[in-house]
Amino acid sequence: MSDPIDELVALSRTLGEPHRDLVVLAEGNTSVRVDEGRMVVKTSGSRLGSASRDDFVEVETKPLLELIDSAETDDSLVDAAMRAARGGQERPRPSMEALVHAVCLRQPGVDVVAHTHPVAVNAILCSDQAERLVDGALFPDQVVVMGRHAVLVPYADPGLALARAVNAELERFVAEHGRPPKVVYLANHGIFVLAGSTAEALAVTEMTVKTARVLSGVLAVGRPRYLTEAQADRIDTRPDEALRRRRLAEGSPC
Template identity: 55%
Template sequence: MTETAHARIDEIVELTRRAGDPARAYAILAEGNTSLRTAPGRMLVKATGSSMHTAARHSFVEVDLERYWEAIDEGPDDDDHVKALFEEARTWGHGKPSVESVLHAVCQRLDGVDAVVHTHPIAVNALLCSDRAELLTDGALFPDQIVVMGRHPLLVPYVDPGLPLARATARALDEHLDRHGERPRVIYLRNHGVFALAGTAEEALSITAMTVKSAEVLNGALAVGGPVFLSEEHAARIDTRPDERLRRALLAG
Protein backbone atom coordinates (compact mmCIF):
# COMPACT_ATOMS: atom_id res chain seq x y z
CA MET A 1 0.00 0.00 0.00
CA THR A 2 1.28 3.47 -0.85
CA GLU A 3 1.84 5.93 1.96
CA THR A 4 -1.06 8.05 0.69
CA ALA A 5 -3.36 5.04 0.60
CA HIS A 6 -2.45 4.21 4.18
CA ALA A 7 -3.35 7.76 5.14
CA ARG A 8 -6.70 7.65 3.30
CA ILE A 9 -8.01 4.18 4.14
CA ASP A 10 -9.95 5.41 7.16
CA GLU A 11 -11.39 8.26 5.08
CA ILE A 12 -12.81 5.91 2.47
CA VAL A 13 -14.20 3.60 5.16
CA GLU A 14 -16.10 6.55 6.67
CA LEU A 15 -17.24 7.78 3.26
CA THR A 16 -18.54 4.35 2.31
CA ARG A 17 -20.36 3.74 5.58
CA ARG A 18 -22.08 7.12 5.36
CA ALA A 19 -23.14 6.53 1.77
CA GLY A 20 -24.31 3.03 2.72
CA ASP A 21 -26.26 4.09 5.81
CA PRO A 22 -29.56 2.13 5.66
CA ALA A 23 -31.44 5.27 6.70
CA ARG A 24 -30.37 6.93 3.45
CA ALA A 25 -31.39 3.91 1.32
CA TYR A 26 -28.85 4.72 -1.36
CA ALA A 27 -27.77 1.07 -1.59
CA ILE A 28 -28.61 -2.25 0.05
CA LEU A 29 -26.74 -5.54 0.50
CA ALA A 30 -23.54 -5.41 -1.61
CA GLU A 31 -24.77 -2.66 -3.96
CA GLY A 32 -22.73 0.44 -4.69
CA ASN A 33 -19.07 1.30 -4.37
CA THR A 34 -16.69 4.16 -3.70
CA SER A 35 -13.19 5.24 -4.68
CA LEU A 36 -10.60 7.76 -3.51
CA ARG A 37 -7.46 8.83 -5.36
CA THR A 38 -4.27 8.01 -3.49
CA ALA A 39 -0.95 8.43 -5.33
CA PRO A 40 -1.11 10.12 -8.79
CA GLY A 41 -1.63 6.75 -10.48
CA ARG A 42 -3.44 4.81 -7.76
CA MET A 43 -6.89 4.62 -6.20
CA LEU A 44 -8.58 2.83 -3.33
CA VAL A 45 -11.84 1.19 -4.40
CA LYS A 46 -14.39 -1.03 -2.67
CA ALA A 47 -13.97 -4.74 -3.26
CA THR A 48 -16.80 -6.76 -4.77
CA GLY A 49 -19.30 -8.47 -2.50
CA SER A 50 -18.76 -6.19 0.50
CA SER A 51 -21.49 -4.04 2.03
CA MET A 52 -21.11 -0.28 2.07
CA HIS A 53 -22.90 -0.08 5.42
CA THR A 54 -20.44 -2.42 7.17
CA ALA A 55 -17.31 -1.38 5.28
CA ALA A 56 -13.96 -1.88 7.00
CA ARG A 57 -10.34 -1.60 5.92
CA HIS A 58 -10.37 -5.09 4.46
CA SER A 59 -13.33 -4.09 2.24
CA PHE A 60 -11.00 -2.15 -0.08
CA VAL A 61 -8.18 -2.71 -2.50
CA GLU A 62 -5.71 -0.33 -4.05
CA VAL A 63 -5.24 -0.54 -7.81
CA ASP A 64 -2.86 0.81 -10.44
CA LEU A 65 -4.84 3.35 -12.47
CA GLU A 66 -2.32 3.39 -15.31
CA ARG A 67 -2.96 -0.31 -15.88
CA TYR A 68 -6.71 0.31 -15.89
CA TRP A 69 -6.41 3.22 -18.31
CA GLU A 70 -4.36 1.13 -20.73
CA ALA A 71 -7.06 -1.57 -20.73
CA ILE A 72 -9.82 1.01 -21.21
CA ASP A 73 -8.05 2.57 -24.18
CA GLU A 74 -7.44 -0.66 -26.11
CA GLY A 75 -7.59 -4.45 -26.06
CA PRO A 76 -10.33 -7.06 -25.61
CA ASP A 77 -13.21 -6.59 -23.17
CA ASP A 78 -14.21 -10.20 -22.45
CA ASP A 79 -14.60 -11.56 -18.92
CA ASP A 80 -11.25 -13.37 -18.92
CA HIS A 81 -9.43 -10.18 -19.86
CA VAL A 82 -11.18 -8.24 -17.10
CA LYS A 83 -10.32 -10.95 -14.56
CA ALA A 84 -6.65 -10.76 -15.57
CA LEU A 85 -6.77 -6.96 -15.35
CA PHE A 86 -8.01 -7.07 -11.78
CA GLU A 87 -5.23 -9.44 -10.76
CA GLU A 88 -2.49 -7.46 -12.49
CA ALA A 89 -3.67 -4.01 -11.38
CA ARG A 90 -4.20 -4.73 -7.67
CA THR A 91 -1.35 -3.27 -5.61
CA TRP A 92 -2.76 -3.85 -2.12
CA GLY A 93 -5.54 -5.83 -0.47
CA HIS A 94 -6.92 -9.33 -0.77
CA GLY A 95 -10.38 -8.75 -2.25
CA LYS A 96 -11.36 -8.57 -5.90
CA PRO A 97 -11.99 -5.04 -7.21
CA SER A 98 -15.62 -4.40 -8.05
CA VAL A 99 -16.42 -4.80 -11.74
CA GLU A 100 -17.44 -1.14 -11.57
CA SER A 101 -13.92 -0.19 -10.51
CA VAL A 102 -13.21 0.19 -14.24
CA LEU A 103 -15.78 2.98 -14.44
CA HIS A 104 -14.31 4.53 -11.30
CA ALA A 105 -10.99 4.61 -13.17
CA VAL A 106 -12.65 6.50 -16.04
CA CYS A 107 -13.97 9.06 -13.55
CA GLN A 108 -10.65 9.32 -11.71
CA ARG A 109 -8.98 10.22 -15.01
CA LEU A 110 -10.86 13.54 -15.12
CA ASP A 111 -9.36 16.76 -13.80
CA GLY A 112 -10.56 17.68 -10.35
CA VAL A 113 -11.90 14.22 -9.46
CA ASP A 114 -10.55 12.75 -6.24
CA ALA A 115 -13.63 11.00 -4.80
CA VAL A 116 -16.35 8.96 -6.54
CA VAL A 117 -19.53 7.52 -5.00
CA HIS A 118 -21.71 5.08 -6.94
CA THR A 119 -25.15 4.22 -5.56
CA HIS A 120 -28.59 2.94 -6.61
CA PRO A 121 -31.11 5.21 -4.84
CA ILE A 122 -34.73 4.15 -5.35
CA ALA A 123 -35.98 7.59 -6.40
CA VAL A 124 -33.21 7.93 -8.99
CA ASN A 125 -33.54 4.39 -10.31
CA ALA A 126 -37.31 4.75 -10.60
CA LEU A 127 -36.62 7.34 -13.31
CA LEU A 128 -33.60 5.56 -14.81
CA CYS A 129 -35.74 2.44 -15.26
CA SER A 130 -38.55 4.40 -16.93
CA ASP A 131 -39.17 6.03 -20.30
CA ARG A 132 -38.66 9.45 -18.68
CA ALA A 133 -34.98 9.10 -17.77
CA GLU A 134 -33.97 11.97 -20.08
CA LEU A 135 -35.79 14.38 -17.77
CA LEU A 136 -32.93 13.91 -15.29
CA THR A 137 -30.65 15.80 -17.68
CA ASP A 138 -33.14 18.02 -19.54
CA GLY A 139 -32.85 20.91 -17.09
CA ALA A 140 -32.74 22.06 -13.49
CA LEU A 141 -35.81 22.40 -11.28
CA PHE A 142 -34.41 24.49 -8.40
CA PRO A 143 -31.26 26.51 -7.55
CA ASP A 144 -29.62 24.11 -5.10
CA GLN A 145 -29.69 21.42 -7.76
CA ILE A 146 -27.41 23.59 -9.92
CA VAL A 147 -25.16 24.65 -7.05
CA VAL A 148 -24.44 21.08 -5.95
CA MET A 149 -24.85 19.01 -9.13
CA GLY A 150 -23.83 21.52 -11.78
CA ARG A 151 -25.86 22.43 -14.85
CA HIS A 152 -25.04 19.49 -17.09
CA PRO A 153 -25.28 15.95 -15.68
CA LEU A 154 -24.56 13.12 -18.11
CA LEU A 155 -26.93 10.26 -19.01
CA VAL A 156 -25.38 7.06 -20.41
CA PRO A 157 -27.46 4.28 -22.03
CA TYR A 158 -27.41 0.84 -20.45
CA VAL A 159 -24.19 -1.05 -21.29
CA ASP A 160 -22.82 -4.27 -19.81
CA PRO A 161 -20.79 -3.31 -16.68
CA GLY A 162 -17.02 -3.63 -16.91
CA LEU A 163 -14.87 -2.56 -19.83
CA PRO A 164 -17.80 -2.11 -22.27
CA LEU A 165 -19.50 0.36 -19.91
CA ALA A 166 -16.22 2.10 -19.08
CA ARG A 167 -15.46 2.62 -22.76
CA ALA A 168 -18.96 3.83 -23.58
CA THR A 169 -18.82 6.29 -20.68
CA ALA A 170 -15.37 7.51 -21.69
CA ARG A 171 -16.68 8.29 -25.18
CA ALA A 172 -19.75 10.02 -23.72
CA LEU A 173 -17.51 12.10 -21.44
CA ASP A 174 -15.38 13.23 -24.38
CA GLU A 175 -18.53 14.39 -26.17
CA HIS A 176 -19.78 16.08 -23.00
CA LEU A 177 -16.50 17.98 -22.54
CA ASP A 178 -16.58 19.13 -26.16
CA ARG A 179 -20.18 20.32 -25.80
CA HIS A 180 -20.06 21.96 -22.36
CA GLY A 181 -16.38 22.67 -21.72
CA GLU A 182 -16.41 21.06 -18.27
CA ARG A 183 -16.82 17.63 -16.75
CA PRO A 184 -20.11 16.56 -15.19
CA ARG A 185 -20.51 16.18 -11.46
CA VAL A 186 -23.15 13.49 -12.00
CA ILE A 187 -23.25 10.51 -14.36
CA TYR A 188 -26.58 8.70 -14.62
CA LEU A 189 -26.52 5.13 -15.94
CA ARG A 190 -29.82 3.94 -17.43
CA ASN A 191 -31.36 0.95 -15.62
CA HIS A 192 -28.43 1.00 -13.21
CA GLY A 193 -27.60 3.90 -10.91
CA VAL A 194 -25.70 7.14 -10.39
CA PHE A 195 -22.05 8.18 -10.06
CA ALA A 196 -21.13 11.34 -8.12
CA LEU A 197 -17.76 12.84 -9.16
CA ALA A 198 -16.12 15.23 -6.73
CA GLY A 199 -12.96 16.81 -5.45
CA THR A 200 -13.57 15.65 -1.88
CA ALA A 201 -15.39 12.85 -0.08
CA GLU A 202 -17.75 15.36 1.54
CA GLU A 203 -18.64 16.86 -1.82
CA ALA A 204 -19.32 13.40 -3.29
CA LEU A 205 -21.79 12.72 -0.48
CA SER A 206 -23.47 16.12 -1.00
CA ILE A 207 -23.84 15.47 -4.72
CA THR A 208 -25.33 12.05 -4.07
CA ALA A 209 -27.81 13.47 -1.58
CA MET A 210 -28.87 16.16 -4.04
CA THR A 211 -29.39 13.64 -6.86
CA VAL A 212 -31.85 11.86 -4.60
CA LYS A 213 -33.69 15.07 -3.68
CA SER A 214 -33.79 16.12 -7.36
CA ALA A 215 -35.23 12.76 -8.38
CA GLU A 216 -37.85 12.93 -5.63
CA VAL A 217 -38.87 16.45 -6.72
CA LEU A 218 -39.00 15.35 -10.36
CA ASN A 219 -41.10 12.30 -9.50
CA GLY A 220 -43.44 14.54 -7.54
CA ALA A 221 -43.71 17.04 -10.39
CA LEU A 222 -44.55 14.22 -12.80
CA ALA A 223 -47.24 12.97 -10.43
CA VAL A 224 -49.07 16.31 -10.46
CA GLY A 225 -48.69 17.16 -14.13
CA GLY A 226 -45.10 17.67 -15.28
CA PRO A 227 -41.83 19.45 -14.47
CA VAL A 228 -41.22 23.15 -15.14
CA PHE A 229 -37.48 23.68 -15.57
CA LEU A 230 -35.63 26.91 -14.82
CA SER A 231 -34.91 28.99 -17.90
CA GLU A 232 -31.41 28.88 -19.39
CA GLU A 233 -30.92 32.47 -18.29
CA HIS A 234 -31.87 31.77 -14.70
CA ALA A 235 -29.86 28.54 -14.58
CA ALA A 236 -26.75 30.26 -15.92
CA ARG A 237 -27.16 33.06 -13.36
CA ILE A 238 -27.35 30.59 -10.46
CA ASP A 239 -24.29 28.75 -11.79
CA THR A 240 -22.16 31.92 -11.86
CA ARG A 241 -23.40 33.97 -8.88
CA PRO A 242 -20.46 34.74 -6.52
CA ASP A 243 -22.47 33.82 -3.43
CA GLU A 244 -23.53 30.50 -4.94
CA ARG A 245 -19.95 29.71 -5.96
CA LEU A 246 -18.86 30.38 -2.38
CA ARG A 247 -21.61 28.11 -1.08
CA ARG A 248 -20.54 25.39 -3.54
CA ALA A 249 -16.97 25.61 -2.26
CA LEU A 250 -18.11 25.41 1.37
CA LEU A 251 -20.29 22.38 0.65
CA ALA A 252 -17.27 20.65 -0.90
CA GLY A 253 -15.57 20.83 2.48
Protein backbone atom coordinates in the same frame (compact mmCIF):
# COMPACT_ATOMS: atom_id res chain seq x y z
CA MET B 1 -4.19 15.87 8.29
CA SER B 2 -6.98 13.32 7.87
CA ASP B 3 -6.32 10.04 6.12
CA PRO B 4 -8.08 9.83 2.72
CA ILE B 5 -8.81 6.13 3.22
CA ASP B 6 -10.39 6.75 6.62
CA GLU B 7 -12.50 9.47 4.99
CA LEU B 8 -13.50 7.03 2.25
CA VAL B 9 -14.52 4.43 4.84
CA ALA B 10 -16.62 7.03 6.67
CA LEU B 11 -18.29 8.12 3.41
CA SER B 12 -19.00 4.50 2.48
CA ARG B 13 -20.60 3.73 5.81
CA THR B 14 -22.76 6.87 5.54
CA LEU B 15 -23.89 5.99 2.02
CA GLY B 16 -24.75 2.51 3.26
CA GLU B 17 -27.02 3.65 6.10
CA PRO B 18 -30.33 1.82 5.55
CA HIS B 19 -32.55 4.89 6.00
CA ARG B 20 -30.88 6.59 3.03
CA ASP B 21 -32.18 3.93 0.62
CA LEU B 22 -29.08 4.23 -1.57
CA VAL B 23 -27.87 0.61 -1.53
CA VAL B 24 -28.73 -2.79 -0.11
CA LEU B 25 -26.55 -5.86 0.47
CA ALA B 26 -23.24 -5.47 -1.43
CA GLU B 27 -24.50 -2.84 -3.87
CA GLY B 28 -22.49 0.27 -4.63
CA ASN B 29 -18.82 1.13 -4.40
CA THR B 30 -16.54 4.07 -3.67
CA SER B 31 -13.00 5.10 -4.51
CA VAL B 32 -10.41 7.78 -3.82
CA ARG B 33 -7.31 8.87 -5.72
CA VAL B 34 -4.25 8.28 -3.50
CA ASP B 35 -1.52 9.13 -6.01
CA GLU B 36 -1.04 9.75 -9.70
CA GLY B 37 -2.24 6.57 -11.37
CA ARG B 38 -3.31 4.87 -8.15
CA MET B 39 -6.66 4.57 -6.41
CA VAL B 40 -8.21 2.80 -3.45
CA VAL B 41 -11.52 1.14 -4.33
CA LYS B 42 -14.05 -1.09 -2.57
CA THR B 43 -13.52 -4.80 -2.92
CA SER B 44 -16.03 -7.06 -4.61
CA GLY B 45 -18.80 -8.39 -2.38
CA SER B 46 -18.17 -6.08 0.59
CA ARG B 47 -20.92 -3.85 2.01
CA LEU B 48 -20.79 -0.08 2.16
CA GLY B 49 -22.76 0.11 5.40
CA SER B 50 -20.28 -1.96 7.39
CA ALA B 51 -17.14 -0.99 5.49
CA SER B 52 -13.72 -1.03 7.11
CA ARG B 53 -10.24 -0.40 5.72
CA ASP B 54 -10.01 -4.15 5.01
CA ASP B 55 -12.85 -3.76 2.48
CA PHE B 56 -10.72 -1.58 0.18
CA VAL B 57 -7.78 -2.37 -2.04
CA GLU B 58 -5.18 -0.10 -3.65
CA VAL B 59 -4.75 -0.62 -7.38
CA GLU B 60 -2.98 0.92 -10.35
CA THR B 61 -5.35 2.48 -12.86
CA LYS B 62 -3.05 2.14 -15.89
CA PRO B 63 -3.86 -1.54 -16.71
CA LEU B 64 -7.58 -0.81 -16.39
CA LEU B 65 -7.46 2.30 -18.57
CA GLU B 66 -5.34 0.56 -21.20
CA LEU B 67 -7.98 -2.16 -21.51
CA ILE B 68 -10.81 0.39 -21.67
CA ASP B 69 -9.01 2.37 -24.38
CA SER B 70 -8.30 -0.78 -26.42
CA ALA B 71 -10.63 -2.56 -28.82
CA GLU B 72 -10.46 -5.87 -26.93
CA THR B 73 -13.74 -7.46 -25.81
CA ASP B 74 -12.71 -10.79 -24.28
CA ASP B 75 -13.97 -11.04 -20.67
CA SER B 76 -10.84 -12.95 -19.68
CA LEU B 77 -8.83 -9.78 -20.32
CA VAL B 78 -10.76 -8.04 -17.56
CA ASP B 79 -9.50 -10.60 -15.04
CA ALA B 80 -5.97 -10.14 -16.35
CA ALA B 81 -6.24 -6.35 -16.06
CA MET B 82 -7.58 -6.65 -12.51
CA ARG B 83 -4.60 -8.86 -11.55
CA ALA B 84 -2.16 -6.44 -13.19
CA ALA B 85 -3.79 -3.52 -11.38
CA ARG B 86 -3.05 -5.29 -8.07
CA GLY B 87 0.59 -5.70 -9.04
CA GLY B 88 0.20 -9.45 -9.32
CA GLN B 89 -0.23 -9.71 -5.56
CA GLU B 90 -2.86 -11.83 -3.85
CA ARG B 91 -4.96 -8.93 -2.62
CA PRO B 92 -8.77 -8.90 -2.45
CA ARG B 93 -10.33 -8.43 -5.87
CA PRO B 94 -11.63 -4.91 -6.53
CA SER B 95 -15.21 -4.42 -7.59
CA MET B 96 -15.82 -5.01 -11.29
CA GLU B 97 -16.89 -1.37 -11.46
CA ALA B 98 -13.31 -0.37 -10.60
CA LEU B 99 -13.11 0.05 -14.38
CA VAL B 100 -15.64 2.88 -14.23
CA HIS B 101 -13.95 4.38 -11.17
CA ALA B 102 -10.66 4.50 -13.10
CA VAL B 103 -12.36 6.37 -15.93
CA CYS B 104 -13.96 8.86 -13.54
CA LEU B 105 -10.80 9.48 -11.52
CA ARG B 106 -8.79 10.43 -14.58
CA GLN B 107 -11.06 13.43 -15.07
CA PRO B 108 -9.63 16.81 -13.97
CA GLY B 109 -10.54 17.81 -10.42
CA VAL B 110 -12.02 14.42 -9.50
CA ASP B 111 -10.50 12.79 -6.42
CA VAL B 112 -13.47 10.85 -4.98
CA VAL B 113 -16.09 8.72 -6.75
CA ALA B 114 -19.27 7.33 -5.19
CA HIS B 115 -21.50 4.83 -6.98
CA THR B 116 -24.93 4.03 -5.52
CA HIS B 117 -28.35 2.72 -6.60
CA PRO B 118 -30.80 5.18 -4.97
CA VAL B 119 -34.37 3.88 -5.11
CA ALA B 120 -35.75 7.38 -5.79
CA VAL B 121 -33.37 7.86 -8.72
CA ASN B 122 -33.72 4.34 -10.13
CA ALA B 123 -37.49 4.71 -10.17
CA ILE B 124 -36.92 7.26 -12.94
CA LEU B 125 -33.86 5.64 -14.53
CA CYS B 126 -35.87 2.44 -15.01
CA SER B 127 -38.70 4.32 -16.72
CA ASP B 128 -39.26 5.99 -20.08
CA GLN B 129 -38.78 9.36 -18.35
CA ALA B 130 -35.05 8.97 -17.59
CA GLU B 131 -34.06 11.75 -20.00
CA ARG B 132 -35.99 14.21 -17.82
CA LEU B 133 -33.17 13.95 -15.28
CA VAL B 134 -30.76 15.68 -17.67
CA ASP B 135 -33.14 17.93 -19.61
CA GLY B 136 -32.58 20.87 -17.27
CA ALA B 137 -32.47 22.17 -13.72
CA LEU B 138 -35.65 22.30 -11.65
CA PHE B 139 -34.49 24.50 -8.75
CA PRO B 140 -31.45 26.64 -7.77
CA ASP B 141 -29.81 24.29 -5.22
CA GLN B 142 -29.74 21.57 -7.84
CA VAL B 143 -27.41 23.78 -9.90
CA VAL B 144 -25.31 24.83 -6.91
CA VAL B 145 -24.63 21.29 -5.70
CA MET B 146 -24.91 19.11 -8.81
CA GLY B 147 -23.53 21.50 -11.38
CA ARG B 148 -25.04 23.00 -14.47
CA HIS B 149 -25.34 19.78 -16.50
CA ALA B 150 -25.37 16.02 -15.95
CA VAL B 151 -24.85 12.95 -18.13
CA LEU B 152 -27.22 10.07 -18.91
CA VAL B 153 -25.55 6.89 -20.18
CA PRO B 154 -27.78 4.30 -21.92
CA TYR B 155 -27.80 0.88 -20.31
CA ALA B 156 -24.58 -1.08 -20.79
CA ASP B 157 -23.42 -4.40 -19.36
CA PRO B 158 -21.66 -3.69 -16.02
CA GLY B 159 -17.91 -4.00 -16.36
CA LEU B 160 -15.93 -3.28 -19.51
CA ALA B 161 -18.89 -2.28 -21.70
CA LEU B 162 -20.17 0.14 -19.07
CA ALA B 163 -16.73 1.65 -18.49
CA ARG B 164 -16.35 2.31 -22.22
CA ALA B 165 -19.84 3.83 -22.44
CA VAL B 166 -19.14 6.14 -19.48
CA ASN B 167 -15.73 7.04 -20.88
CA ALA B 168 -17.26 8.05 -24.23
CA GLU B 169 -19.89 10.24 -22.56
CA LEU B 170 -17.34 11.89 -20.27
CA GLU B 171 -15.08 12.69 -23.22
CA ARG B 172 -18.02 14.24 -25.06
CA PHE B 173 -19.12 16.20 -22.01
CA VAL B 174 -15.67 17.60 -21.21
CA ALA B 175 -15.17 18.59 -24.85
CA GLU B 176 -18.46 20.50 -24.75
CA HIS B 177 -18.35 22.02 -21.26
CA GLY B 178 -14.65 22.13 -20.38
CA ARG B 179 -15.10 20.19 -17.12
CA PRO B 180 -16.51 16.83 -16.04
CA PRO B 181 -20.06 16.48 -14.69
CA LYS B 182 -20.81 15.97 -11.02
CA VAL B 183 -23.33 13.24 -11.76
CA VAL B 184 -23.37 10.41 -14.30
CA TYR B 185 -26.78 8.73 -14.51
CA LEU B 186 -26.77 5.12 -15.69
CA ALA B 187 -30.03 3.99 -17.27
CA ASN B 188 -31.59 1.00 -15.44
CA HIS B 189 -28.68 0.98 -13.00
CA GLY B 190 -27.78 3.92 -10.72
CA ILE B 191 -25.47 6.92 -10.41
CA PHE B 192 -21.78 7.75 -10.30
CA VAL B 193 -20.90 10.95 -8.45
CA LEU B 194 -17.60 12.63 -9.33
CA ALA B 195 -16.27 14.90 -6.58
CA GLY B 196 -13.25 16.66 -5.22
CA SER B 197 -13.80 15.44 -1.65
CA THR B 198 -15.81 12.94 0.35
CA ALA B 199 -17.95 15.79 1.72
CA GLU B 200 -18.82 16.88 -1.80
CA ALA B 201 -19.54 13.30 -2.87
CA LEU B 202 -22.10 12.95 -0.08
CA ALA B 203 -23.66 16.36 -0.78
CA VAL B 204 -24.03 15.64 -4.50
CA THR B 205 -25.50 12.20 -3.82
CA GLU B 206 -28.05 13.67 -1.41
CA MET B 207 -29.06 16.43 -3.84
CA THR B 208 -29.35 13.91 -6.69
CA VAL B 209 -31.84 11.94 -4.61
CA LYS B 210 -33.80 15.09 -3.75
CA THR B 211 -33.90 16.08 -7.41
CA ALA B 212 -35.29 12.67 -8.35
CA ARG B 213 -37.98 12.93 -5.68
CA VAL B 214 -38.97 16.40 -6.87
CA LEU B 215 -39.07 15.22 -10.48
CA SER B 216 -41.22 12.22 -9.56
CA GLY B 217 -43.66 14.56 -7.84
CA VAL B 218 -43.69 16.87 -10.84
CA LEU B 219 -44.36 14.02 -13.25
CA ALA B 220 -47.24 12.87 -11.04
CA VAL B 221 -49.08 16.18 -11.52
CA GLY B 222 -47.85 17.50 -14.84
CA ARG B 223 -44.75 18.28 -16.87
CA PRO B 224 -41.40 19.66 -15.64
CA ARG B 225 -40.95 23.42 -15.76
CA TYR B 226 -37.19 23.79 -15.85
CA LEU B 227 -35.24 26.94 -15.08
CA THR B 228 -34.40 28.85 -18.24
CA GLU B 229 -30.83 28.72 -19.54
CA ALA B 230 -30.27 32.28 -18.34
CA GLN B 231 -31.67 31.53 -14.88
CA ALA B 232 -29.57 28.41 -14.45
CA ASP B 233 -26.43 30.12 -15.75
CA ARG B 234 -27.00 32.98 -13.31
CA ILE B 235 -27.15 30.58 -10.34
CA ASP B 236 -24.09 28.72 -11.62
CA THR B 237 -21.96 31.88 -11.75
CA ARG B 238 -23.16 33.96 -8.77
CA PRO B 239 -20.26 34.67 -6.36
CA ASP B 240 -22.31 33.85 -3.26
CA GLU B 241 -23.36 30.51 -4.72
CA ALA B 242 -19.74 29.77 -5.67
CA LEU B 243 -18.78 30.35 -2.03
CA ARG B 244 -21.57 28.07 -0.83
CA ARG B 245 -20.45 25.40 -3.28
CA ARG B 246 -16.89 25.56 -1.94
CA ARG B 247 -18.08 25.29 1.66
CA LEU B 248 -20.22 22.28 0.82
CA ALA B 249 -17.21 20.59 -0.79
CA GLU B 250 -15.23 21.24 2.38
CA GLY B 251 -18.01 19.87 4.57
CA SER B 252 -18.70 23.26 6.18
CA PRO B 253 -22.22 24.29 7.22
CA CYS B 254 -23.83 26.86 4.94
